[in-house]
Amino acid sequence: MSSKRSWLTLKHLTFTGPDADPADIEFSAGLSVLMGASNTGKSFSVKALDFLLGAARDLPDIVERKPYDRAWLALDLPLFGPATFMRAVAGGSFELRPGFVTAPPPEDASVRQLSGRHDHTNNDNISRLLLEEIGLAGREIAVDANGKKRSLSFRDLARFCIVDEAAIQSETSPAMSGQYQFVTAERSVFRLLITGADDSAIVPVVDKKTFKASTAGKIEVLDDMIAAIDGKLEADFPHSDQLADQSVRLEASYQDARLEFNRAQESIRARLTAKRTYADWISRLEARRAEIHINFGRFEQLQDVYQSDIRRLEAIEEAGFLLGLGGDRDCPFCGATPDHQKHAHSLDEIEKARGAAIAEIAKIRRQSVELDAALADLSAEGVQGERELAAAYDGLSHVERGLSELAPAANAAKHQLDQTLSVRDKVREGLALLEQRQSLQNRRTELAALKPAAKSDKPNLGLSTNAAFEFAQTVSSVLEEWQFPGKRAVSFDETTFDLIIDGKHRRDNGKGVRAITHAAFKVALLLFCRDRQLPHPGFVLLDTPLLTYRDPIHSKAGPLSPDEAALSNTSLKDFFFEHLSKNGDTCQFMVIENVDLPSGIEKMGKVEVLTGDPTTGRMGLFYPARRPTNPAGTTSGQVL
Template sequence: MNRLTLVHLTFLGVGKPPATVEFSPELTVIYGASETGKSYVEKSVDYMLGASVLKPIPEDAGYSRILLGLQVDDGRVMTLSRGLADSHIEVFNRDLRQLTTAPADATLGFKHSSTSQRNISRYLLKVLGIDGRKILRNSRGEVRLLNFRDLARLSVINDSRMAGEQSPVLTTGLPQNETGEKSVLKLLLTGQDEPVGPTAPGNVEKKVGKGQVEILDRLIDDNREKLTIPANQSELREQLGRLQDSLDNATSRSGQLIASRSALVRRRRDLEASDGTNQQRANEVRQLLSRFALLREQYESDLERLRMVGEAGNLLGYFQTGTCVFCGAEPEHQHPGHHLAETTRLAAAVAAETRKTTELYRDLISTIEDLDAQAAELNEENALHADQFTRIDTELRALDEQLEPLTTDTSEVLAARSRLEQELAIHAQIEQLEDMKASLSNALPVPPPARPDSIPVADITDFEQAIHQTLQAWDVPGENRVNYNPTSAEIAVDGRPRGSRGQGMRSIIHAAFAVSLARRNRACGLIHPGFVVLDSPVVTYRQPDNREADPELMTHDVVEHFYRDLLDNPPGQVIIIENGTPPAAITERARIHAFNADGSARLGFFPPQEQSSAD
């Protein structure tokens, strides 16, 4: 069978400098300070090999595509290309290191399918020459096709799994997957598929209810495959309770802020209504003042004309009583045809009109003054409204700034709660289906259980010896006698189960398990992807103060023996991610990437933000 070698991992983005690491075909060590992107390299490799999601980090902002270079034992070179949030993976049959608009040689989904080959799992299995291999699906003896993710979980190991208490064999931590995970190890140790056979005698299959049981089994399996959170119902309910408490707190705080904001909005609305009324009244006052200004001009013009008429009459004596200005006759001697009566009436009319116009003019002036006062008062109120608008808007912006993170947090909590509720609903549905199946199965004999632990003793012994030799080569304290229990999938060293050991020993045993599996299967020509990625296999080890008091403590040179063994007896390609500086003796024989470490020129996997923006 073929094996794969990782060549490079490269992040690309428009206007961004490439972020890349090159991998040695044997040993690559990535070490340095925390928060420099070391573990992100492991997660990105896993994502490119078919993991569903890659959780973003601030440093990957602006990067849109990931390239993973691969080389096959038969000489083929290929590049996998995937967006940071993409469900499809493109395959280029060449070494690609930059963004391209050229069409891919293949476009594949990330999710495995037994009915289609247009997915990365079936593609890589076909490259390895093992597509179509079968493992157990469940304890009823049903089988399924091998998924590349089954192999990737044994080869790409993150720091939490490395030191976790769960067996290295049980890679997902989900109880419903245990049978399949044990069957995967059996396939790797023996090279033999699980046989396809009946799950019960043929005469039983013909009984009434058999078809219903099969349908229920299928529904149960389908629902179990929908589960994405490695937790049981009790743990899910605890998580849901914590989320609900967090949501209640956020809702209470948001409710207070929203109530305050609503009160401000009501005040602003009332102020807008009052300001609108003032503006309308101010417009009316301005219109009246404009009209009264014209009327005032008219009154002043009328009074001016009456004054001129009066002056002209006085000058000519038209409006005087007594001696006639024309003939000198006294009033008693003036005959009836004289113009005395007319001129007297004219003078009276002019005087009366002058009095009337003057009174109207005075009333108009008083009205104008009153309107001017109203206009000044309205202007003051409008200015006061403007100040109030400014204060209210400032308070609203402050409340919005406080609400924005609460709204985001609440949305995230609601999304998480929704996921947990969906998981619990699936668990409840599985329980309901199991109950229905139990009621139907009373009439059916129980089919013989599958034997996921039926690994030949010779193969188990051989694998135990391989792990023993690895631990000895690494100078791990103790006799390092290894026992693997196929039923529980637990590994014990010197009689102590790995899950009961301290974090340091759990990590080193897990690393020995992965390395020994790769080394043994490479030597025997058995199934293995060809590479191992280990995140933090020896970071927890410290030199012991008293080794005799605690024989489990690591010797001071375990790390040196660990790296030396990987170089002297390579199990294939190994990529180590660590915080600590590797021994100086290996720097010339391995490919080393130092992230923000003493003497390193590289601050992290991604170029600094200043460099990115400058470019």
């Protein structure tokens, strides 16, 4: 079987600070074991992994973490490849950086900001990114029995791959958190993991409580609206039962009033047209009269010019004539003989000028005659225009008298129409209120008759019998591999969503047995998804699954119960690690423990031991803080 899957592979967890050496834990691609005494940081590392995968809960405020300000989780993502999540120890958003890094990159390095809050509509949050990497982005899960849905978050999957000490000992199903309000959602997530099918196709129905509250609220609103209409009808329409008959009568009256008004309007309209015609005619006649008056003035001025030109030309002609007569005689003034007289122009030229003057006089006289004719025409046109203008004014006066006579009747018809229309509209308003009231009453009747969704209408959110059986068989196989005592006959209880092992509910066992069977549940789920190529984060972290091997005297978990004592006398611990190691080529397992480990465990996977002793091995998760050197050459500070 190919080991290439859309699963996450954790590489190392690191804490850094400006005045501290890096503190880190490396993880094997197969089995990793973190072994140590109490208060060495084992449980803190579990919370830190969850914190760096999007948990909103703050990290425990232990003194050992004070020198560190950043937490880093290096992991191999199926699509993105080698990557590192960085988050401030104080919490907040994330930075995603390519490669396995534990130091702030150069300013030009590729850094992607990610929110810690899930948002299925936005790619820039760690939940959406991780879901895309494992092939579960965009999936939906039901959150109540009526099929109400929400988008899947990576936090829904976290409990199936990160199991802390409290959860592993709990009597609650390994698939559940124990909080009643999340039961349906958590069961939906488990069903998604073992079937690969989400709840996006489910059509929600309204639950009985919500239905009743919603229906009662709607009826109350309708009652308020009906009461408001009743109040208005009582105040404005005390005889509302007669509105329909009134409407019929008013419609007939309105039609009669409108007909009468239209007749009056038609008579007025014809006279208004005639008035506009007379007004236009008068306007044109007055404009022409003004033009004739102007032209008379201009023509009279031109006649004066003609007479002046004739007199001037007659003078020239007479002078020429006189000059022509005396050209061959002694000068009457000085007595000079014709031979001794000098003229600037010859007699021929003078005669020509005289002839031209005579011709021009004739021409001007012809034009003067034509001008007299034009003046006569203008005068005649002016007289005719005055007659027409008088007739137009007479016609306009006649039309205006007719309009004055029709106005009272038209005004009365308009007043009657307006009154009828106003009353008709008021009646229509009352009828509209009655119609609205009836509509609201019908809606109220319909709502009162509605019934909540029947049980058969609700979606079936149960786990299929076949899927539950196959998963239970996988758990049985895991328990067999671990040599769990008994027949290892496992069934899945759909009521509690938990296991029944050899006829006994898992929750009815002691803490140690609950812890190991919880671990079997989570390991079996990973193997189940692996064998069927179903989406899963791809790793399981278990905090103290071997609680039954505790020291019954010094352990805070107390003495062993009979079933724990029976289990502690077996070699399950050895088979447990062997089985996880054997499957480490395709799955990643991380175990946090404080019991003695089997001999040869180093050959099965990577083992990190936290001694709690500063003189032996690694004392704890956090390395000592750097201590600055003082001027005297000594160091100061506190070792964590």
